[in-house]
Amino acid sequence: MVDVETPPANAKKPDPATRSAALWATLVAVPVAVIVGLVAFWQITPEDAGTQATPSASAPAAVPSTPVRMAAPKLDERTTQVCLAVTSQLPTELRGLAGRKVTAGPEQNAAWGEPPITLACGVTQPTMCERIDGGHDGCVPLDSTMLAMDGVCWWAADGPATDVFTTMDREVAVQVSVPGSYDQTGQWANEFSEPVVKTVKSTTKGVPSGCKG
Secondary structure, eight states: OOOOOOOOTTOOOOOHHHHHHHHHHHHHHHHHHHHHHHHHHHHHSOSOTTOOOOOOTTSOOOOOSSOBOOOOOOOOHHHHHHHHHHHHTSOSEETTEEEEOBSSOTTTEEEETTTTEEEEEEEOOOOBOSBTTBOSTTOBOTTOEEEEETTEEEEEEOOSSEEEEEESSBSSEEEEEEETTSSSHHHHHHTTHHHHHHHSOBOOTTOOGGGOO
16 A cells, blocks of 8 residues: 555645745846856856967978079999999888979989979099098098998088988998088988998998997
């Protein structure tokens, strides 16, 4: 048997005025809560969610459509063949830097990014100076920095704006120029060690002692 509770006969009926006041209090309280919630949401949400973040200072510069100015001296037949082999192995993109056209000699020159990192094949073969205080014209000083990287001996010449790296142990010289605005310029030059090893024969003639294996 189900027990059914019956209100006492003397129970007071709700006062209409009291019910009306409670109803209005409820109706007012709901919009206030909604407004408070919206204010909190606006404080947390960015003022303009559609605004994109500003690129960081380290973001790559826009690459111009103009070709990079480079010289293209005439090469002999053998050097031309070697340089064609070198340029055929070069990446179209260098660590995220897009490849660029050059003004002359695409069979021996290449460039990437802005400011451009450049590679020139068939440059004058560097040779070491005979003495610590000098030697023949254009010789490489005996106290120059040599970098042995991934099987290639690079002569590293620091410049005021651009660092220049030239192979010292190859039958055909390859030169890489890296603007100083790039971090660890030697590591950028080392990106080309593998293509050089694959395409340019090594030589022992005139190679600095520090680069001999």
